[in-house]
Amino acid sequence: MCAVSYFSSRIKFIKKLMTSCCLDAVMFSDMNNIRYLTGFTGSEATLMVGLKDCVLLVDGRYTLQAAYEAQHVSVFEYENKFAGIRQALKKLGARKTGFEAVVMSVAMHQNLLREVEKTEFIPLTDELKFLRAKKDKYEISSMKKAAAIASGALAVIVDEIRPGWTEIETALRLEREARRRGAEQIAFETIVASGKNSALPHARPSGRKIEKGDFVVIDFGVKYQGYCSDETCTLAFGELTAAQKNAYRATLRAHDEAIAYIREGVTAASVDRLVREMLGKKYSCRFVHSTGHGVGLEVHEAPRLALQSPDILSAGMVVTVEPGVYYPGKWGIRIEDTILVKKNGCEILTKLDKKLTVIK
């Protein structure tokens, strides 16, 4: 499957938006948006989408790479960024130009207003919020591959891990196995949190050795063709207490029920509400974060599965479902899968079985 044909339909979405918002151009500086719209994978650029043409502004480091990678755009090399922007907007005949208001900084905006006079800049927020939320076939295939690599590596580590391994050592082995399986890079700092560290939702791997009686939370994801995976398992070492077993069972049930519930049209808030209901009074006060988030070129992107979220799930969205229960100073549990929302349900992309795994 070739990516190139998708870029023109993505640009078409922007052109439609321009028509409905009476804009002559939209200016992008978010590198994930630029990669999504053109295929260019550099670390800095400005993309101007006009009604007829698109211009990609890059500095000298990226002129060649942009010419190789970027589809359906003219590449301009600039020495002075604002001179480049003026030139591009002139070429596109843009008098009203939309921009990514959640990306552009206040300082850049002030400079733009000072340096580029002949166009009016219109902030876009909700109009671009879901630009990358619904994944196309090409993206889904990359995300499935990312998930398969990460789950495969996790399965190897779950097989091998033993009490006495440190958190850091576990993280390194996991990352090495994922790279061996074709991961481009890890998608975020790997979390391996054992014992009381597991009560920290975003712990960083330490030199602590895993002991019997521990829960170990492993939150791991990789990138493949730029796309992220995100998956968490919680392993038990040796005999668990009844309280630990009950909490695991409740978390797993909340995770399973949320996944069974998700389909096109349900609200993100209702998924979060369901998870809290399933956790019940006893555990929902121990669930200190929200239920999930979109995943794609970024590991956290729209939509947001939280109580206050106004988002509605659509077929093609890829989101995490990750209930957790945390007892500060004692232990914690999180169970997470990345799923693809479909018309009548969803497909789980991450593959590790989440039933309680006890390591002797």
Next chain:
Amino acid sequence: MCAVSYFSSRIKFIKKLMTSCCLDAVMFSDMNNIRYLTGFTGSEATLMVGLKDCVLLVDGRYTLQAAYEAQHVSVFEYENKFAGIRQALKKLGARKTGFEAVVMSVAMHQNLLREVEKTEFIPLTDELKFLRAKKDKYEISSMKKAAAIASGALAVIVDEIRPGWTEIETALRLEREARRRGAEQIAFETIVASGKNSALPHARPSGRKIEKGDFVVIDFGVKYQGYCSDETCTLAFGELTAAQKNAYRATLRAHDEAIAYIREGVTAASVDRLVREMLGKKYSCRFVHSTGHGVGLEVHEAPRLALQSPDILSAGMVVTVEPGVYYPGKWGIRIEDTILVKKNGCEILTKLDKKLTVIK
């Protein structure tokens, strides 16, 4: 050496700034700034520095971690970010609050103005530009360690690498060796660019096998205690042409002369100018990027060593010097070290010898 004592002097700098700018508080959301000022290493937070107290606002994921890590601050957990900001500003009695104008997005700024009425928000740009530019002893010790790890790993790979290795394989071996030596993570996507790929300053490692006659540009850095290193070597495989040898010699000379020239008080622009002069007419038009950049918690931070840069180098700044010569479609060379600016010269932190290394 313990980091804790440094945080209070860093906060003092902000308090002085507040006095000179007539501010009651400064609001931070850049996570590197927040780490620098408090020690908190999470992925999301808002820091309010007042004249007497500091408040760190976090969501439920980070309450515990912030309490462990953050120094000299009160940690507030919020459910609604703007309610949290209102509460913190009230506690600090802030009517005029500075903010990071190069970080805060236009959308966030609009929301702030709508949601938080009783304080005036003042954009800070140049006032914060060099906040992290001059490194203290604690930071320099972390940066030396990061540089030693990366240079050590590079030295192993330079010893082992042979024609036939792919770019990706080389990058993976390098990263594995660095992790083995204590790197927390890599500081940026490793570049291994061979043959004509070496003409792309920011190439991504491909499956291309290294051949005799190639230049191979390896640009590599790691993080240690959050601090980055940045170093580039260009290796030759087999016999070089006279053109390649001359270009290498010119690049190395520009690199060496720039390093010999740097000391407290020189302008960043004059370093870039010197490099272009040393490269001469023949090569300076092939040098498509600027000479260097500051390094610290971010791999690219202030100052900027470029022709148009207004920055002046001070003792304690850590910057890269990285001239390059690129022949599109043919080959490229880059030679880079990270150096610490001192009163009467500079100290090279990255350790690999940059003399021409030919691999048979």
